[in-house]
Structure formats: C-alpha cells, structure tokens
Amino acid sequence: MSQQRHGSTPGEADGVPAFPDLPEATIARLPEYLRALHHLAETGAETVSSEGLAAAAGVNSAKLRKDLSHLGSYGTRGVGYDVALLIDQIEYILGLDTSRAVCLVGVGNLGHALAGYAGFASRGFRVVALFDADPKKVGEEINGLAVRHIDDLARVAVEESVAIGVIATPPGTAQAVADALVAAGVTSILNFAPGVLSVPPNVDVRKVDLAIELQILSFHEHRKASLTALPGGRAPATGNGDQEAVSS
C-alpha cells in the first residue's frame, strides 16, 4: 500500500527485496486462486471482483482480499483485480516463473501414476529423473523417462540441480530415501509414504497420505450416522458445506 509502483518486474523495489512473509494459510490458498485465475483468463475475463474470484476458489471474499493484500495492492477499487497482472504476481511469489526440477523416487503403483501426471508439467515443474531400488524396474521407460537405480540419486540430483524430491516408496524405505535426497542437496520433499520423516530444519516436508484422508471422511460418516440415529436429531447437516483441503 505504501509502494505504488507495481509495474515492471515485481518483487524488488529499491533496496528492499520485499519478500513479504505471508501467513502459511495464505500461501496454501494462492495455488487455488491461481488455478481459478487461469480459468478466468481462458474465458476471456479482463478483471475479476474479489467476490467473483472468491466464489471460483471456494472461499470467503474477505479472506481473499486479505490474502491478496498481503502481496501488495494489485486491485482497483470500483473495478476489481486485473486478471493477467494478478496471475503474474502470484506466479512470481510462488516461484513458478522459474521451472523447477523434480525427481521422483519409487516407481510403484502410485509412483507410476505420478510420473505421468500432467498437472506437474502444466505448472512449470519438470520431472527430470525417476528412481527405484528394484533392479527389474531400472531401465523401464515411463513417459519418455528412464528409471534409474537409486544409487545414482546423489550424482543425478546434483547434475540436474534437483530442488524438489517426491517420495512414493513403501514406508520402510522412506526415511532412507529422504536421507539420500537431503544428502544430495534437495531442500523440499513431498512425501506420499505413511509415517514421519525426520529431516534437517532447513528442509521442507509436505506429506500426503491417502489413507488418512479416507479415515477423516470415515469419522464424519460415523458422526453423521450416530446423529441421525439420535432423538434430538434436527437436520442431520454436517455443518458448513466447506471444502476441506490440504494445508499445514
């Protein structure tokens, strides 16, 4: 709000590198805003109101405005937000303007699917290497990329300057893989294996556990069932129709 010049390359104003330390909750929502904005851009919209964008992203409009206000003042009162400008801004903040190299460890059932997942490439992530410990899988080609043996991880990761590693191995080997990734200089890990990884404090780990998601849904099923069976049961409404999603 104090810096009015938001033209040219964003992010660096005079001496201040101006990397706003956004709340984690905001960061987790930015990708969803970005997706909604891309969708709007495809339909030819030039500007969006906070109300409109909030609806497209499934959040409260006040929350959206506060989130966006954290990255600067990129809206015009009485008009809304410039779609193209906002896309550039969010992509810059998320670091999506530079393509990031990703490696995937564990080419099993799930790993195989991840290797072919189109959503990665469409956001500037390049899957540059696949690894597995099983000699029978080494050499197999998936989506035009050969599976290498995990012992080559250290060398390849450095060569390709991989910054993000994805773990899709069985739980027993996940920690060893994480250690290898860290040793190879990887500083961000996306873990699909159940269990807790222990890593140095400068490494970020995000975890996705499909079984946990189902168990949370199971809880709500259980609760709904026991509510409808209840005497004082008013409308068996779960609550708000919120979209629960991943975050911290």
Next chain:
Amino acid sequence: MSQQRHGSTPGEADGVPAFPDLPEATIARLPEYLRALHHLAETGAETVSSEGLAAAAGVNSAKLRKDLSHLGSYGTRGVGYDVALLIDQIEYILGLDTSRAVCLVGVGNLGHALAGYAGFASRGFRVVALFDADPKKVGEEINGLAVRHIDDLARVAVEESVAIGVIATPPGTAQAVADALVAAGVTSILNFAPGVLSVPPNVDVRKVDLAIELQILSFHEHRKASLTALPGGRAPATGNGDQEAVSS
C-alpha cells in the same frame, strides 16, 4: 474424566451417546496416532507414554495429551497409555470398526494407482466398484475388480451401499461426477481433481491436489533462495522442522 467405566464397548454410556465433538485439528491427527500405535503394537509394546507416542507421530507431547483427553481418559498416570485399548478407542471414534464401501470414479493414470493402493484395504475400506466414462476402459479388470460404465453408478452405489466416493477424473467432469455421487446417496467425497466442487451441506468433501502441494514447496524454495542471497542472511533455516501435512 467423570466417567470412569471405560471397559466394554466404548462410546455409549448410560443415556449419553457421548459422541464428543472433537476439534477438526484433532481428528486430522488421530489417523497418524493410529498408525504409530499399530507400529508400536507390532513391536510388542504394551504401553506408551505420551512423550513416546508423540515422537512416533511427529507432534508435541502436550498436543497429543490434549487430543487424547478429548476422547476420554484412557491413560494411567505414572504409566502411560495402553496401546491395545487406545487403538480400539481411536478406531471406534474414526468409525473404522465397520468396514466402509468405497467407489472410485475415473480409472486414468491416477485412478488406476488408487484402485491398487494397499493402504485402503489395510484400514478397513473396501473398494467395491470402479467407474469410467470411456467405453474402452469399461470391462477392464483391475486388481480383481471390473471397471463399469459411469451410467451404472447410481444403481451400483445403492446396491453396495457406498458411503464414500473417490473422484479421480479430469477436472472437467468432476462436478458432474460429484452430482451423480450425491444423487446416489454418497455423503463423503475424496476429490483428486483440481477445482472446487459444489455439494449439498450434508456432504463432506476433502480435496487432494498434487500440483498445489508442489506449488507450496516451490514457494518455500523461492523464499529460501531469496533469503540466502540476502545481506543479513543468518542461517538460512526455513523455520521449524515441522511436518506439514494435510488437514482442514
């Protein structure tokens, strides 16, 4: 704490159905506790201290104690928690004592992997039906289960009393699938497709978006990079070594 009789079948004491309305944050952590407990049980442990279990689950011990206190008083001071009893309790709360039928819509890259995911069955979830809109895929057998056409969803879902639906279709068809699931009486949905689903308020939706996870990691990479390039850059520690994971 006031009801000391915690023997026999848990949950229903005298008139009070006692379904404690746990905080969402607690619910999201229970599956992780459960996994750690199962692991402990396999190693032959009879009891665990909150400190020990907290370490195994990657959380603060005070947080763990508060979480568990919400479901009743199942620990013994000076000793710890009875592993087997706690497993039963958590499984009851999560509704894992009754096997739940799950159907999966969209047998593409990801859906194929999900259909074969072992983590589902190991927690009492039965994948009872697979659906796809592509006639070429209908009839294909995955993991001993035949793929049916999506038009059969309504009939089959009712027959098998499916309570949980998993959407692994392209984003364009996700909303239509969600509508079909809701119409078939499904009250919980796990959505892997990007975008926001709109559903009635009594239906719970959880979303898993792999691309979003990577974008969040990308942000932290971007931040770390711009911090190390900074003059006042002390240790480029990201923050705490927390394991960020999915929740609400």
Next chain:
DNA sequence: CGCGATTTGTGCACGCCTTCACAAGCGCCT
C-alpha cells in the same frame, strides 16, 4: 505403609486466522 519418581490431564496465556463492517478510492454517468 509411606514416599518419591513418573506421567497424565488441564488451566491459562499467547498467537494465528477468520469474519464483519466500514472508510477510502476509483470510474462512470449526467
């Protein structure tokens, strides 16, 4: 039988996040 070591359960304070409500600013129409 009493005491000390150990561990649970929780009161309290703090910080983050969400939501409301409104002033400030912008464009358009007359």
Next chain:
DNA sequence: AGGCGCTTGTGAAGGCGTGCACAAATCGCG
C-alpha cells in the same frame, strides 16, 4: 465538474489451536 454506485483494503473482534507449566494421580520400592 460533481455526485453516485461499486469495490478494494483494513481495523477490530472473536474463535480456534498451540504450548507451557503444574496439580493430581498412580505405581513401585523400601
């Protein structure tokens, strides 16, 4: 040029979640 409607950006309040620190309770041992 002036006023009016619309939309952003934000102050303030409330709620939720976390973590500390400690009292209460239990076991084992002398």
